[in-house]
Amino acid sequence: MFELSTDVGNLKELREGGFSAYDALYLGDFSCPDYPNNFSSHPELLEAGLELVKARDQKAYLRLYAVPGNSDLGWVEDLVDAALELPFDAFEVHNLGLLRMLREKGCRLPIHLGVFGNLYTHETAKVLKEYGVTRVYPNPELSLDEVRYIADNAEIEVLVPVHGKIPLVISETCFILEHSEQGEEDGAQSGACGDGTCSYQCTQEHWLKRGRSDGSRADWSLKDTGRMTLSGKDLCMVEHAAMLAGMGLKHFYVHNKGEAHGYAAAVGGIYRDALTRAFCGKDAEDPTASLATLAGLAREGLCNGYYFEGAGQRYFGRV
Amino acid sequence: MVMMMAPGGTLEMAQAVLDEGADAVYVGVVGWSRRGAQDELNDDEIHRTIDYALARGKEVRIVVNTLPSSTELPMFVERVERYAGWGAQGFMISDIGAMRLVKERLPQVNIHSSVGCGITNYEDVCFLREIGATYVVLPYRMSVEEIRQIKQAGDVGIEVFLFKTPSGGKICPGKCNMSSYFSFRRWLDAQGKDHFFGSASRGGDCLRVCQTDWNFNVDEVDFRAPMTIKTNPALWLEELPDYLAAGVDCLKVPGRDRSTALVRDIVRVYRRAVDTILETDHPDLSVFASELETLRGRWMTERGKRDNRLLRQAIDESRRTVATPL
Numbered sequence: 341m342f343e344l345s346t347d348v349g350n351l352k353e354l355r356e357g358g359f360s361a362y363d364a365l366y367l368g369d370f371s372c373p374d375y376p377n378n379f380s381s382h383p384e385l386l387e388a389g390l391e392l393v394k395a396r397d398q399k400a401y402l403r404l405y406a407v408p409g410n411s412d413l414g415w416v417e418d419l420v421d422a423a424l425e426l427p428f429d430a431f432e433v434h435n436l437g438l439l440r441m442l443r444e445k446g447c448r449l450p451i452h453l454g455v456f457g458n459l460y461t462h463e464t465a466k467v468l469k470e471y472g473v474t475r476v477y478p479n480p481e482l483s484l485d486e487v488r489y490i491a492d493n494a495e496i497e498v499l500v501p502v503h504g505k506i507p508l509v510i511s512e513t514c515f516i517l518e519h520s521e522q523g524e525e526d527g528a529q530s531g532a533c534g535d536g537t538c539s540y541q542c543t544q545e546h547w548l549k550r551g552r553s554d555g556s557r558a559d560w561s562l563k564d565t566g567r568m569t570l571s572g573k574d575l576c577m578v579e580h581a582a583m584l585a586g587m588g589l590k591h592f593y594v595h596n597k598g599e600a601h602g603y604a605a606a607v608g609g610i611y612r613d614a615l616t617r618a619f620c621g622k623d624a625e626d627p628t629a630s631l632a633t634l635a636g637l638a639r640e641g642l643c644n645g646y647y648f649e650g651a652g653q654r655y656f657g658r659v
Numbered sequence: 660m661v662m663m664m665a666p667g668g669t670l671e672m673a674q675a676v677l678d679e680g681a682d683a684v685y686v687g688v689v690g691w692s693r694r695g696a697q698d699e700l701n702d703d704e705i706h707r708t709i710d711y712a713l714a715r716g717k718e719v720r721i722v723v724n725t726l727p728s729s730t731e732l733p734m735f736v737e738r739v740e741r742y743a744g745w746g747a748q749g750f751m752i753s754d755i756g757a758m759r760l761v762k763e764r765l766p767q768v769n770i771h772s773s774v775g776c777g778i779t780n781y782e783d784v785c786f787l788r789e790i791g792a793t794y795v796v797l798p799y800r801m802s803v804e805e806i807r808q809i810k811q812a813g814d815v816g817i818e819v820f821l822f823k824t825p826s827g828g829k830i831c832p833g834k835c836n837m838s839s840y841f842s843f844r845r846w847l848d849a850q851g852k853d854h855f856f857g858s859a860s861r862g863g864d865c866l867r868v869c870q871t872d873w874n875f876n877v878d879e880v881d882f883r884a885p886m887t888i889k890t891n892p893a894l895w896l897e898e899l900p901d902y903l904a905a906g907v908d909c910l911k912v913p914g915r916d917r918s919t920a921l922v923r924d925i926v927r928v929y930r931r932a933v934d935t936i937l938e939t940d941h942p943d944l945s946v947f948a949s950e951l952e953t954l955r956g957r958w959m960t961e962r963g964k965r966d967n968r969l970l971r972q973a974i975d976e977s978r979r980t981v982a983t984p985l
Contacts, residue, residue: 407779407830410808436755437782440789456834458777460726460860463756467790479726481839481858489729509835511828512779512800518828519875519883541877548873548888559977560841560868564875569829569888571840645843651857652840654980 341619342585344611345499346594346604347403350377351385354392358605361612362594364399366432369597370406370454371510371568373415374538380405381415383422390426399429406434406456407512417441424449430475433457443471450474452499455507460486465494475499475591480506484647488587497591500584502577502615503607503634504595505563505570506643506652514566516541542566545598560653561640565598571652574638578614579627579658580647585618603637610634627658661903661910663933664720664818665926668698668915673708675923676912680930683718684708685751687915688738690852692722692751693775693832695864698916702741709746719746722915724753724773725862728853736760743768753860755790762791769793771818771909775860777833781812788815794909798833799823799892803901810906818909819902821929822892829869829889832859837888838866842976857976866973867966891962894925894955896944900936917961925954 345364348354359365367389368380375381379389380403393400402423408416416438423431424447431447433439434454442451452475453459453468459476468476475497478487484500491498520541542565549572550560561572575595577584584592592615596604610630617624635642645654665681667673673684686708687699700708705721712719721742727735739750739761749769752758753776761770772792778784784795794816797806800823810817829835836858843857859865872885892913899910912929914922928950936942 407777407834410780410805413780413782435779435783436786437780437784440782440786456777458726458753458775458833458860461729461732461754461756463729463732463760464754465756467755467759479836479860481836481843481861483845486728493729506836506840508837508840509829509831511830513828515829515888519886544877546875546877546882548875550871550873559974562837562873569837646839649843649845651843651977651980652836653977 342590342592342615343399344592344594344608344615345399345401346596346608348379348596349375350379351389351392352377354389356601358602359398359608360396361605361608362398364401364429365393366401366403367393368403370403370432370434370456371507371597372514372542372566373405373412374514375542376540379403381419383419386419386423386426390428394427401430401432401452402428403432403454404435404438406454406510408435408438409512413437413441420445420447439468439471439473447472453477455480456510459490462490462493465490465496469494469496477501477593480508480646480652482646483649484583484587487647488589491589498589499591499593500589501575501593501595502584502611503575505573505598506575506595506646507568507570507597508562508652509569511567511569514538514542515564515569516546516566542598547572563598568597570595570598571643572640573643573653573655574634574641575644576631576634576638576642576655577644577647578610578630578634580644581611581614581618582624585615606633606637661908661933661937662718663910663912663926663929665912666915666922667700667708668694668917668922669919670700670704670707672915672919672922673700673704674711675919676926677712677715677717679923679926681717681912681926683720683748684712685720685722685911685915687722688742690848690854690862691725691727691735691738692862693724693773693859693865694915705742705747706745709742713746718748720749720751720769720771721747722751722773723757724751724775726754726775726860727757731853732757732760734850734852736764739768740764749793751796758787758790758792771796774798774820775833777830779830781809784809784813784815788813794818796820796911798830800825800828803898803905806902806907807905816908817906818911819907820892820911820913821896821925822894822913824890824892831869831889832865836860837868838973841868842866842973842980844976857973864969867969868973870966871970894951894958896929896932896947896951899932899944900942903936914958916965917958921954921957921961924957928954
């Protein structure tokens with residue numbers, strides 16, 4: 341009927357989190373290889389992670405590092421080699437160089453293009469299909485009509501994020517470390533990022549805010565996870581589940597990166613119910629309670645503007 | 660021989676940089692390059708630029724590096740064919756699908772994969788070469804050693820900007836949507852062409868939201884004094900001999916959105932510097948230090964004014980379309 345997926349960074353989160361609402365899990369943090377015990381940079385942890393996911397009868401997709409430099413290609417290739425020996429259901433790539441590497445290796449697994457793959461057109465999707473891509477995550481700036489156009493005209497699966505903070509920009513180094521007291525002392529050139537001394541300050545919530553001078557609520561907010569900056573507001577499409585189903589879209593995703601324990605479970609349950617009703621052709625329930633729960637989980641509010649040709653931070657309710 | 664390419668943000672600027680010694684000029688098409696319309700050229704101006712360059716034995720590159728809508732692609736191809744017919748020798752493109760379409764229809768033209776492609780490694784370069792790129796524009800942050808590795812990995816022209824940021828940090832352009840997250844509008848013109856406010860990727864100006872004062876806080880406590888999110892690139896020169904030795908084929912002067920006077924002076928200095936390097940084994944670039952420092956100052960002043968203007972637009976638009984309260 342449809343697939344609902346989310347992301348899990350490491351084994352600890354996989355063991356402790358509630359993911360029963362999901363059909364599939366994207367394993368790994370694609371933004372930061374130094375994230376603790378990250379599936380995307382620890383081949384020795386893949387088998388254990390996969391075992392847990394398969395025991396729950398879910399699909400497992402392995403995320404690859406999104407912005408590898410020349411010096412990263414070797415260890416990423418080692419990870420790929422290890423993963424190819426295991427029953428993963430797909431790789432997720434953001435980097436076109438890695439996509440080429442997978443093809444050169446004769447990879448027969450499906451490949452999903454991630455959010456930083458910069459997919460804007462159906463013609464690009466067609467090119468990527470030649471490299472083994474079966475699913476694309478269109479750039480967050482695209483409207484729902486554009487997303488559907490790509491799905492229809494490239495005959496490819498599209499992943500439609502329905503909830504969570506939108507990845508807006510990615511870094512090769514850690515913004516938190518660079519601007520911490522430690523980073524300031526080390527100087528810009530010798531920042532600790534990548535040298536094995538990460539103190540994992542990203543386990544605390546870091547926010548960027550542009551406030552009004554009168555001290556009222558900030559105009560703009562962003563959440564920073566170190567190597568990635570996310571929208572301050574949480575994308576929310578629960579009011580539009582019936583429309584998504586009506587558009588023929590079938591693969592939905594909840595962003596979980598940087599969220600507290602329990603977020604994926606609470607959000608997933610709400611969307612599982614809403615999408616199931618929509619795909620069964622049942623009338624949508626009054627969204628008030630669901631929206632209140634989701635708004636309670638979103639410190640800076642909800643948004644979905646990109647999908648309706650507005651600024652990303654705007655929110656459009658059901659008319 | 661390395662090619663020095665300079666910007667033509669206006670017809671006047673395009674002609675000035677060619678007169679000052681640039682081997683080629685790059686110009687953006689209104690609505691199709693990563694700038695606002697004021698720094699792009701209309702078809703008449705593009706035609707005149709091409710004629711001006713060809714008459715002097717020089718080249719023109721057309722910047723069509725937005726990430727277009729799927730439905731715009733036929734219009735995109737039609738324009739590229741038109742400019743190639745007028746004599747443009749190359750195109751700067753970001754969208755992989757668009758790149759493939761151009762290569763299929765116009766195999767003789769040069770395709771420069773835009774900096775918006777966000778290259779981070781030599782496998783990326785091999786991918787782009789396979790799709791049809793003849794030049795790859797590398798991001799502002801790459802080291803000489805990385806460039807050398809890329810050059811060795813792929814038979815493709817290497818193009819670098821003559822300004823750069825310290826290594827690392829937010830990947831911009833190419834992997835950033837912060838501007839359109841806060842302020843964004845889309846409209847169609849009479850020909851059915853999409854136009855955008857707030858998204859450089861899609862054909863407007865980046866509104867420079869990274870350059871306002873941000874409070875960085877952890878668990879509700881301000882972490883440090885207000886700060887910008889991203890470091891701005893600066894003009895560079897000292898490493899130029901090493902870059903050329905690493906295999907750089909094309910040097911790109913930035914500044915489509917700067918004044919003609921500033922860009923003309925930058926081209927004048929870099930033309931002399933490049934010629935000095937090409938003429939001697941051990942060039943002394945210290946003679947350019949003072950001029951470069953002056954140019955950096957002028958650059959920062961003009962950039963600051965532009966950033967403030969764009970940021971003000973972003974804030975005004977953001978407030979105008981304040982989110983519907985739940």
